[in-house]
Amino acid sequence: MGKDKLKRFAEIATFDNVVELEAGKPFKGNWAKEFFKNDNPVVLELACGKGEYTVNLAKMFPDKNFIGIDYKGNRIWRGAKTAVEEGIKNVGFLRIQIENITDYFGDHEVDEIWITFPDPQPQISREKKRLTAPRFLDKYKLILKEGGYINxxxxxxxxxxYTAGVIDAGGLKLHVRTEDVYNSEHLNEVLSIKTYYEKKYLQSAKNINYLKFSFV
Incomplete structure (x- = not known):
């Protein structure tokens, strides 16, 4: 492991806005009250990477709590450090495997979920690892409040x-679907948030897809 990664792992261990694997599950069912010290809604970003979406959403909506989730601590470090440096109090990061998400959040505790540029796992043999595969959606359904959106x-x-097909086959409610969000009627301030990799995709004229759906 490189020196920079080791330094980042050591630094995030000192951040109050990061909960790591070994910390156990102290906030399950009580993230708003016990971690954020308020009663505001809780929104998750899954596979958050460097946390650009998490941090920018927190800036836009100070009346909501945002948690970025990823397994790689050296990625989480960037978002967590930005939040610390800028004094953003309504953002936190959780370092876990997403397949264990129901161990860390209570029933219907979460108001909304964002999945931004996850590993598409294109091989058929890895379908179950896609973050919108039915086995993952079953977990999200347990922690999402009734009517809560997945983006x-x-x-x-x-x-x-693939995800559009899962939505249709599962009888879920589709609210928005576009294959080119930046040239669609759905573009707004939230969807205009751009991650590091998204900026690279756009520079190469790659279209950006967007889906918004919920459980019936």
Whole structure:
């Protein structure tokens, strides 16, 4: 492991806005009251990477709590450090495997979920690892409040099509679907948030897909 990664792992261990694996599950069912010290809604960003979406959403909506979730601590470090440096209090980060998400959040504790540019896992043999596969959606359904939205923003056309198919087959409610969000009527301030990789995709004229759906 490189020196920079080791330094980042050591630094995030000192951040109050990061909960790591070894910390156990102290906030399950009580993230708002016990972690954020308020009663505001809780919104998750899954596979948050460097946390650009998490941090920018927190800036836009100070009356909501945002948690970025990723397994790689050296990525989380960037978002967590930005939040600390800028004094953003309504953002936190959780370092876990997303497949264990129901161990860390209580029933219907979460108001909304964002999945931004996840690994599309294109191989058929890895379908179960896609973050919009039915086995993951079953977990999200347990932690989402009734009517809570799931948002998928991706450059991968295959993942977009796959997820649309899962929504249809599962009888879920589709609210928004576009294959080119930046040239659609749905573009707004929230969807205009751009991650590092998204900016690269746009520079190469790659279309960005977006889906918004919920459980019936």
């Amino acid at each position: 998928l923003k991706t450059d991968n056309d295959g993942l977009h099509e």
